[in-house]
Every structure is written in structure tokens, then in C-alpha cells.
């Protein structure tokens with residue numbers, strides 16, 4: 503039961519989602535209980551030398567939810583609001599996501615409670631090396647493979663890889679994905695999540711009989727996911743009418759010059775500056791704009807029971823993890839909105855991370871065309887599977903994706919010998 507209907511507790515959201523999905527499944531209670539708990543939760547306290555010579559203690563987490571399929575997998579976020587419950591939820595969503603796209607990874611997530619915007623590059627490097635050292639016994643190419651998430655990037659992955667490699671005594675590129683290309687990163691990984699949002703949104707348009715040409719899109723978030731998604735929507739013929747970042751957004755109903763907005767973000771760390779064709783918009787206003795597709799690509803818990811009825815988009819393509827609360831899901835479903843859930847819409851990232859890991863283990867390099875082709879094929883077939891379940895069981899796409907993901911994980915647990 504959802505009481506707060508906000509991002510206040512992502513873990514409560516994740517548990518409520520499991521409870522809704524299992525109502526449509528034949529699954530023993532012991533599996534449900536097992537999947538509501540995590541395999542391992544590590545909290546580390548990290549003394550970090552700051553540029554002024556003082557030390558600050560940061561708290562970091564790595565939660566491994568379920569590793570029945572293979573190594574745990576999931577990003578690491580650096581954010582001032584990160585806490586254990588958020589990381590637990592994100593780890594659970596990783597388990598379902600990998601299962602939905604049928605990738606042999608378990609779910610994990612990591613986070614450090616910090617504000618990287620107020621830290622120098624050296625301080626972030628010191629923090630990252632300490633964090634890696636703290637996790638060094640539980641991560642590794644066969645154990646748990648981090649990747650970028652909010653406010654981390656390929657450089658942070660390079661520091662993780664370097665620290666882990668120093669501890670092992672040889673270079674271990676497969677310990678992280680989303681690395682710089684020079685260190686064994688994969689072509690197409692940077693673009694994968696945002697492109698995946700567009701690939702799955704196109705599938706949703708197809709299901710609804712909508713011609714994508716000229717459909718309007720509002721994108722919340724202008725980082726790795728939102729920025730790439732906005733550019734890919736525009737390239738695919740959609741009209742992007744709004745883009746935001748943490749400071750607010752820009753809106754132009756006639757369509758934005760996406761490249762100019764992203765160049766502004768790159769140069770000035772904001773999406774709007776005087777002289778640009780568009781009006782400023784707050785992040786909450788953006789969610790309620792008149793548009794055909796809304797792509798929340800920033801943080802969790804932004805579409806709630808307070809604003810869901812005011813969302814005008816016909817398709818919600820969830821680039822972010824957990825942007826919609828369970829109460830909001832019901833409201834959106836009742837008003838006929840088509841939600842492409844996070845564990846499908848943003849699964850392009852982990853899919854190409856899997857390709858990166860496979861390339862690292864085999865010491866080979868696939869070209870970008872091959873990666874793009876494999877990514878599209880996997881996302882489209884996963885969309886079809888999820889949509890098929892939604893039709894058969896008469897449920898929304900999130901419930902269908904959870905039924906698929908939870909079902910696969912429960913079957914794997916049973917085969918491994920986790921019997922009632």
C-alpha cells in the first residue's frame with residue numbers, strides 16, 4: 503500500500519510493484535518473499551581528503567538484490583539524496599530489467615551520498631577510489647559489475663577500473679562497463695539508454711497507430727539519458743518541445759533546436775540562455791505540458807497522484823528509473839496513457855553494458871553498426887513480449903514487464919534449487 507505517493511521511499515514503491523504483479527502470477531509465496539529481500543547490502547564510510555586538506559566522511563552503498571542468473575549488474579550514482587532505500591529499489595529494478603531483456607545478469611545498484619557539483623575532480627577521484635576499495639571484495643567481472651548512473655560518467659568508471667586493477671595486480675577492464683573507449687569501453691554504450699528510450703517509444707507509437715513524424719515530445723533531464731534521447735527523438739522526426747535539467751527547462755511548442763539546447767547545456771551547464779527561442783519552464787510544469795510523448799529522464803517519483811491526472815501525453819517513455827509512483831500508474835492507466843515502463847524503456851543501457859562485458863571477456867571489439875542492430879533487435883523483441891503479456895492478462899505495460907521479469911527470475915531460482 504502506498505501511503506506517501508512521492509519519491510520519499512523508492513523501496514516502498516518497488517515492493518508495491520512486486521505485490522501488484524504477483525497477483526497475476528502463479529508463484530509461491532516463498533519466492534515472493536525471497537524477491538522482496540536483497541542478497542547483500544554493503545554500507546561503507548569513506549574518509550576522503552578534500553582540496554583544502556581536511557577529511558570528510560561520505561557514506562556509500564552497494565546493494566546486490568538477486569544474482570541467480572549471473573553477476574550482479576547496475577550503475578553507481580553520486581547524489582545528495584541517495585540513501586539505502588533508494589539503492590535497494592534501484593537494485594531490484596535492475597534485476598527485473600535484465601530479466602525483461604533476457605540478459606544473464608543479476609540486479610545491483612550503488613550510490614554515494616554526496617554532492618558532486620560542489621566537489622572538484624580530484625575530490626571525486628579520491629571518493630571513487632575509496633569507494634572502490636571499500637567494495638573491492640564484492641565486485642569483479644564474475645561478481646558484480648558497476649556502470650554509470652546519475653552524476654557518474656566514463657571517467658568515474660575509469661577510476662574504478664584503475665583502483666580495482668591495482669588491487670588485483672593486472673588490468674581488469676571487465677569490472678565496470680560504460681568505460682572510456684580507450685580502456686575497453688564499447689562503442690554505442692554512451693548512446694544506448696537514450697536510443698533505447700526512442701526505440702521503445704517508436705514501438706509504442708506503432709501499437710497506438712501513431713505516425714511519429716511531427717509528434718511532440720517533452721524530455722525531463724538533459725544528461726546521458728535525456729540528452730541522448732532528445733537528440734534521437736529529433737533525428738527520428740519527432741518534434742522536441744521541451745527539455746530540462748535540475749535548474750528548470752526550456753519550452754517551445756513549435757519545436758526546439760535540440761542541438762543548440764544541448765550545446766548550451768554543455769557550455770553553460772543550463773538548457774536555456776537569453777536569445778534562445780523558447781520560454782523557461784519549471785520541472786513540474788514540463789510534466790504537464792501539452793505533448794504526445796513525455797520522457798521523464800531524471801529522477802524517481804516525479805509523476806505522483808498529485809500531478810498524474812494533469813499529464814497530457816499519450817505515451818510516457820520512462821528513461822529514468824522509477825519516475826512514476828504506483829498511485830500515479832493507476833491514474834495514467836485509467837485515463838488511457840500508454841506507459842513504457844523503466845525496466846523496458848531504459849534497458850538499452852544494461853543491454854549494451856552486457857555487450858561491453860562480453861567484448862571485454864573475449865578481448866574483441868564489435869563495430870557500432872553491429873551493436874546498434876543487436877540493441878534494436880533485443881529491445882523490440884522484449885517490447886513485443888511485454889506487450890503480448892499486457893494484452894493477454896489485460897494489465898498495463900509495467901505490470902506486464904514485472905510479470906515477465908519476476909517470472910523469469912523465479913523460474914531460475916527454482917531451477918537452482920530454491921524450493922518451497
Ligand SMILES: NC(=O)C1=CN([C@@H]2O[C@H](COP(=O)(O)OP(=O)(O)OC[C@H]3O[C@@H](n4cnc5c(N)ncnc54)[C@H](O)[C@@H]3O)[C@@H](O)[C@H]2O)C=CC1
Nearest residue numbers: 651652653695723724725726727747748800822823848851
Ligand atoms: N546512464 C544510464 O545508462 C542509465 C540511467 N538510467 C536512469 O536515467 C536517469 C538519468 O540518469 P543519467 O542521464 O545517466 O544521469 P546524468 O547524471 O547523466 O543526468 C541527470 C540529468 O538529470 C537532471 N536532473 C537532476 N535532478 C533533476 C531534477 N530534480 N529535475 C529535473 N532534472 C534533474 C540533471 O541536470 C541531468 O541533466 C536516472 O534515473 C538513472 O537511474 C537508467 C538506465 C541507464
Ligand SMILES: O=C(O)CCC(=O)C(=O)O
Nearest residue numbers: 576577649651851852855
Ligand atoms: O549499464 C548498466 O550496467 C546498468 C545501467 C543502470 O544503472 C540502469 O539501467 O539503471
